[in-house]
Amino acid sequence: MxxxxxxxxxxxxxxxxxxxxxxxxxxxxxxxxxxxxxxxxxxxxxxxxGLAQHPKIIESMRDVLLLEGAGAGASRLITGNRGPYDRLEESLAAWQNCEAALVFANGYMANSGVIRALAGRGDVVFSDRLNHASIVDGIVMSRAEHARYRHNDMEHLRHLLNKYRDRPRKLIVTDAVFSMDGDQAHLREIAALKREYGAMLMVDEAHSGGVYGVHGEGLCHELGLHDEVDVHMGTFSKSFGVYGAYVTGSRTLIRWLVNKARPLIYSTALPPAIVAGIGIALELVQAGHxxxxxxxxxxxxxxxxxxxxxxxxxxxxxxxxxxxxxxxxxxxxxxxxxxxxxxxxxxxxxxxxxxxxxxxxxxxxxxxxxxxxxxxxxxxxxxxxxxxxxxx
Structure with missing residues (x-):
């Protein structure tokens, strides 16, 4: 071939x-x-x-499976949004101390969808060279300028921010914990640069959510930086032991994503049983000190x-x-x-x-x-x- x-x-x-x-x-x-x-x-x-086989999660999923069936049958904007979604998003917003939350089918869809919704032609996205592939692909699909800075090199990030300081929209995106190296982003320095240059900040907590923070909120909360983060993203497929992803932030952000995040708009919703299982997993994560x-x-x-x-x-x-x-x-x-x-x-x-x-x-x-x-x-x-x- x-x-x-x-x-x-x-x-x-x-x-x-x-x-x-x-x-x-x-x-x-x-x-x-x-x-x-x-x-x-x-x-x-x-x-x-170690929650993937937790009996409370499995029991919850079984109960909702019998009630709601195997699948959602449509996207969330049609008829796929069921009760478990509403309850979960309210709990996620409270957990992250944010105004609102939005559940996606998986982390790849969340990252690619959010970045494409927030940046486009004429904008610039600053990304650590070791960020996850879903972030890289989201930037490429957004058609924004892709400014990659050397791994955890804050002087290089500053140089790039200065170079593009006049762009209408600037978005810094970083993993909190890098998936293949296990080290942490320099979030304090990144937050300071975000303020200095008037950029937005998006942090991917896929590998830090559940692991850090008093109630597993993630590394941003552990460092006291959660109020500096404009877009907080995490997944349910790791510490939660289930499947899916979330984004939390302002009500304006979530309203915008509902209207502009293509992976959300054009994908069938997660099965209600999965969402119910995530809800129980969230309770276990919060209590998992x-x-x-x-x-x-x-x-x-x-x-x-x-x-x-x-x-x-x-x-x-x-x-x-x-x-x-x-x-x-x-x-x-x-x-x-x-x-x-x-x-x-x-x-x-x-x-x-x-x-x-x-x-x-x-x-x-x-x-x-x-x-x-x-x-x-x-x-x-x-x-x-x-x-x-x-x-x-």
């Missing part, structure tokens, strides 16, 4: 071909997964608070242990702990050997990460016990020595 097979062969030779593999949940063991009937410690899950404390403590242990062993580990305190190995084939082999040892840990390669920075992206959940993590660290170190990633 027009050279596709040759290009796929090139991807395979470069260690860049992606494949889809089947996994299954293990009832009663949220920190594990089944793959080819083998029980694996799951160190590649974003279910940070002990879960958050344990998760961050376990992440600190895991990160420091691998760093002390000699691995190249990115700084941070999030449950995302990447081990940089560099070579694509080495990363694939590392992942395969870990699976043989009973650990599911995915190899992440370009273009998801920059060339030469292929890695094993470990991702912890509250469901992992300390002993499970200690045993996993020993196995990871053994494989590291075998592959020459660690010096003997």
């Amino acid at each position: 027009n050279g596709l097979e040759n290009e796929l062969e090139s991807l395979q030779n470069e260690g860049l071909e992606r494949t889809i593999r089947t996994c299954s949940n293990v009832p009663g063991k949220p920190g594990y997964t089944l793959r080819k009937d083998r029980l694996l410690l799951n160190l590649s899950s974003n279910d940070y608070l 002990e879960r958050r404390q344990y998760l961050l403590s376990a992440s600190k242990l895991f990160r420091s242990s691998l760093g002390n062993a000699g691995f190249q580990v990115a700084e941070g305190n999030s449950p995302i702990v990447p081990v940089i190995v560099g070579d694509n084939h080495t990363a694939l082999r590392f992942s395969e050997m870990l699976e043989t040892d009973g650990i599911a840990a995915s190899a992440i390669r370009p273009p998801t990460v920059p060339d030469g920075t292929a890695r094993i992206r470990f991702s912890l959940t509250e469901a992992h016990t300390e002993q499970e993590l200690i045993d996993a660290i020993a196995k990871i170190c053994r494989v590291g020595h075998q592959l020459g990633v660690l010096e003997t």
Whole structure:
């Protein structure tokens, strides 16, 4: 097909071909997964608070499924907006201490839809080079100027803001916690630059919502910066253990998105059962202080242990702990050997990460016990020595 097979062969030779593999949940063991009937410690899950199998969420979804049926049957602006949506959005706005909230089908739709609704030709969007692909694609589709600043380089961001200071609309967009590195954006400095140059600020809390904040509100709340954020976005597919995404902000913002966010307007609404499950998950997230404390403590242990062993580990305190190995084939082999040892840990390669920075992206959940993590660290170190990633 027009050279596709040759290009796929090139991807395979470069260690860049992606494949889809089947996994299954293990009832009663949220920190594990089944793959080819083998029980694996799951160190590649974003279910940070271990809620994906929580019985209260499942019970709520089952009840609404029987009442409302399998699907919404239409977009939210037609007849797809059901009662669970209204209740959830009221709760989200209260949780985030904002005027209003809007639920989207997923994070990709939320980011791409919001950015396209807020920026267009003649405007400029400032974006960290390591932002999620959904942010990048949203900027490209918006047709606004795309001003990418070097990762967490505030002087470069200032330079770009000064360069484009006369543009009619300026939007700064950043992940709060970067999905492949696990480090945090310099939100205090970004907020200060936003004020200085009269820009809007949008923060993606996909990997920080539920993990940070007294009630899991996210990193912006933990740092006391939530009032500086014009567009607060987060997802329900990670700490919440369900599916979907949200945007919170002013009533004016939400009214604008209802009228201009194309992924919302032209997509069938999330099934009511999913929305009901999210509502219960929100209650559990808000009450999950002990879960958050344990998760961050376990992440600190895991990160420091691998760093002390000699691995190249990115700084941070999030449950995302990447081990940089560099070579694509080495990363694939590392992942395969870990699976043989009973650990599911995915190899992440370009273009998801920059060339030469292929890695094993470990991702912890509250469901992992300390002993499970200690045993996993020993196995990871053994494989590291075998592959020459660690010096003997």
